[in-house]
Amino acid sequence: MSTEVSRLYVLLCGYEILEKTVSTRDRGGRFILAEPVSAYLLETARGLVLVDTGLNSALVHDPALREEHYTKQGIRPPVILPEHELACQLDRIGVRPADVGHVILTHMHLDHAGNLEMFQGARISVQRREHAYAFGPDHGPAWFERDYDLPGLRWDLVEGDWEAMPGVEVVSTRGHTPGHQSVVVELRDTGTVVLVGDAGDLAENFTEEILPGESVDDEAALASIRRLKQIARERRGALLLGHDPALVQALRLAPACYT
Ligand SMILES: [Zn+2]
8 A cells, every 4th residue: 555654653642540431431440540642743755744732731730720620620630741741752853843734633632632732833634523522512621622722723624534645544433522533554664553542542442342431422432443443454454552551561652663
């Protein structure tokens, strides 16, 4: 398969401290996990593409903002060390935020759509219904308007499956949120890598087809898990799970990369 992607970097953007049931429906409520938060940078023939933008550390480190966004909402503040900062990680691979021309958001939860203010010049692709939900009145506490309701962002509202370029296919995987999407990347040496987003956080979401803790449509969420498994199976590819604490330890993290 032809591809315009030369490199994939995995950016480790911090850790969330969560009951396991946040990831696996009705399973493991007595356990607290430190789940990694991941974003991905693609080096392509059409420029740099960032998939998800991590957590906004200002909302964690400023006491008043932390109280408003986390403590008061009953969400534990995540752990974001200096080396987890998105700008720091990009800098380590010689990239400035202004160099990123295209941002693809899997969805708009707080751990995937932070730091958007750094990407004012970029095209920001998100599913139309995800965008509408995020800007609507009914979203829950895991949606931080402060991160995305910003003047000057260049929204690109997409619907269903679409192709960013040869080697970067985006597939609709709604269910966890109204317009969740996942990114299928073709690499010359590594082969197919599926950036699942939060269609499933942990390996068991896929091996045992366990629903995510949160979903707006359980039937769609299960269909999305099965769809991603099928894509990986058909292309002999790998599912890349951004939140699995065990799997992340086996990944090549930036500044190393996959080619
Ligand atoms: Zn999510």
